[in-house]
Amino acid sequence: MNQTARRKPGREQDWVAKEWAWAWPDNRRILYNRASADPDGKPWSERKKLVWWDAEKKQWTGADTPDFIKDRPPSYRPAPGTTGVDALAGDDPFIMEADGKGWLFAPSGIIDGPLPTHYEPQESVVENFLYGQQCNPKRLEYSRPDNPYHRAFADPRFPFVLTTYRLTEHHTAGGMTRVLSWLSELMPQMFCEVSPDLAALRGLRHGGWATITTARGEIEARVVVTRRMPVLRVRGQVVHQIGLPYHWSLVGLVQGDAANDLTAFVGDPNVHIQESKAFTGDIQPGRRSRKRRAAYRGELRASVPELPRDLPQVEPLQGRVPKQHELAKE
Amino acid sequence: MSKKGFFTDTTLCIGCKACEVACKQWNQLPDDGFKFTGLSYDNSEHLGSSTWRHVAFVERPMALGMQVSGAGNFSWLMMSDVCKHCARAGCLESCPTGALVRTEYDSVYVQPDVCNGCGYCVSACPFGVIDRREDDGRAWKCTLCYDRLKADMTPACAKHCPTASIQFGDLVELRVRAQQRVEELHRRGTTEAYLYGADQPGTEGLNAFFLLVDKPEAYNLPPDPVVPTRKVRRSWVSLAGAAVAMAALAVAAVTGV
Structure with a gap:
């Protein structure tokens, strides 16, 4: 039977509804579901029970597939010196953690621990509402001529939020899909998505051209004016967003400017993924200048006084700075 | 062979275009x-x-009936269109070469080796489905994957639809299923759901029919498609009437009655 194709309605089964499709790998619907039962293995809540210890059969059972060592009784306690999975006690639900405990306070393992919090991205339109440290204090910055940053927030040159994303028809930057006619024809050109409000504000015409600018570079894209792109209100301030698929570049059946020319190199401290989902920029109607402009060939916009990203004692990590000859040449 | 067709439930379509690509491939x-x-x-x-x-x-x-979303008064409808394989097909009836045939699955099929590219079928299709290719001049359209059906396979589009928006099967069964789906959607509050083409008088029914939630025009479908060949008898009668009238007038003019 094709388990993924199962469509038994939820009302015809229990509330976990395990016969609706399939959850990889073991049709387990809720991870760490041992935590839904108390230390003795009885559900905390009758209404929300997921798994429980069956003392007769001496195993975990329940509505969901138990996410625990199946035959480990709640009373099990590891002997001193035990290692690995054997060291997990019968009341240690978080089996992927070394000690089997859920961590609200994470003293090791992540660089920006021990407590979760909120930071604004490297470039934001608003000040961090939560507290004085604007950005992640352990972020990875790259101080290099092709990578200038905007002001931490409220940069008068770049008033809008930019976000990049994928379309169904293309794969990542499009290197593989822009050479396939059946996919390229479905999404043939770089475009940006803006709300009707932003279109009116900047005189953008649906189907026309727009130039999107950051301090790093400048690209052109066709304009799609759509109500799918909502206008946000952040602490009373109207925030416009510009959506940018990032599937185009210089080769293939369909070509266009690359959204990644706009993004900033700034990495998160743990896995060094760059912040390309939220940054700031500007948009103007019309096509870009014939010669594509990039920051390493000179400033695109006159600089403005910085606003602090960090509290005085904080210093972000620094990425490797390339030698001059390593910088991309046009 | 039982009659085969498509039931395309647009409320399930997520707009992935897998059907388009699978068909092309x-x-x-x-x-x-x-x-x-x-x-x-x-x-x-x-x-x-x-x-x-x-x-x-x-x-x-x-918004759609019962739709709850942060988008407010907004909805994004997707619909996978296809040749309707009309029970009475204008393309087939207007084809002078016999290139268009009705298959054992009750689908309408163009034989590319017979088609001479006259293009009568193009203007005879009330949906604007069939079209001539510029490079070879011949008419092309959905074959209901005749070659796949012969091998007991599902048409490529239905096979690749990840949400069962495109359902292929016996028409009798599909119609029952479609009716049940409409009733279910009505129960859930999407009262605008209805079937388009399950019973289309202008074409005597469509073998590929749709569940829609807005008027047909919203999806670029004709609200009342009529196969033009239905009007053939009427136009011949009018023509004969006009000929008789012209003759009578001519006789009257000469004889001065």
């Missing part, structure tokens, strides 16, 4: 050119000689 169809349209996420615009499945994207400034 199986049938080895050429691209339509690389034209940006600005019509939401739709860049292939309509069915044609090399696009036999087409996904329409409709952005509406109104």
Whole structure:
């Protein structure tokens, strides 16, 4: 039977509804579901029970597939010196953690621990509402001529939020899909998505051209004016967003400017993924200048006084700075 | 052979266009050119000689019945269009060469080795489905994957639909299933759901029919498609009447009665 194709309605089964499709790998619907039962293995809540210890059969059972060592009784306690999975006690639900405990306070393992919090991205339109440290204090910055940053927030040159994303028809930057006619024809050109409000504000015409600018570079894209792109209100301030698929570049059946020319190199401290989902920029109607402009060939916009990203004692990590000859040449 | 067809439930369509691509790949169809349209996420615009499945994207400034979303009064409809394989097909009835045939699955099939490219079928289709290809001049459209059906396989589009928006099967069974789906949607509050083409008098029914939630025009479908050949008898009668009248007038003018 094709388990993924199962469509038994939820009302015809229990509330976990395990016969609706399939959850990889073991049709387990809720991870760490041992935590839904108390230390003795009885559900905390009758209404929300997921798994429980069956003392007769001496195993975990329940509505969901138990996410625990199946035959480990709640009373099990590891002997001193035990290692690995054997060291997990019968009341240690978080089996992927070394000690089997859920961590609200994470003293090791992540660089920006021990407590979760909120930071604004490297470039934001608003000040961090939560507290004085604007950005992640352990972020990875790259101080290099092709990578200038905007002001931490409220940069008068770049008033809008930019976000990049994928379309169904293309794969990542499009290197593989822009050479396939059946996919390229479905999404043939770089475009940006803006709300009707932003279109009116900047005189953008649906189907026309727009130039999107950051301090790093400048690209052109066709304009799609759509109500799918909502206008946000952040602490009373109207925030416009510009959506940018990032599937185009210089080769293939369909070509266009690359959204990644706009993004900033700034990495998160743990896995060094760059912040390309939220940054700031500007948009103007019309096509870009014939010669594509990039920051390493000179400033695109006159600089403005910085606003602090960090509290005085904080210093972000620094990425490797390339030698001059390593910088991309046009 | 039982009658086969498609039931396309647009409320399940997620706009992935897998049907379009699967169709093109199986049938080895050429691209339509690389034209940006600005019509939401739709860049292939309509069915044609090399696009036999087409996904329409409709952005509406109104919500669906029972829709709860942060988008407010907005809904994004998607619909995978295809040849309707009309029970009474204008293309088939207007074809002078016999290139268009009715298959054992009750589908309408163009035999490319017989088609001479006259194009009568193009103007006889009330949906604008069949189209001639510029390079070879012949008419092309969805074959209901005749070659796959002969091998006991599901048509490529239905096979690749990840949400069962496109359902292929026996027409009798599909119609029952479709009716149940409409009733279920009504129960859930999407009272605008209805079937388009389950019973279409102008074409005596469609073998590929749709569940829609807005009027047909919203999806670029004709509200009342009529196969033009239905009007043949009436036009011949009018023609005969006019001929008789002209003759009578001529006789009257000469004899001076």
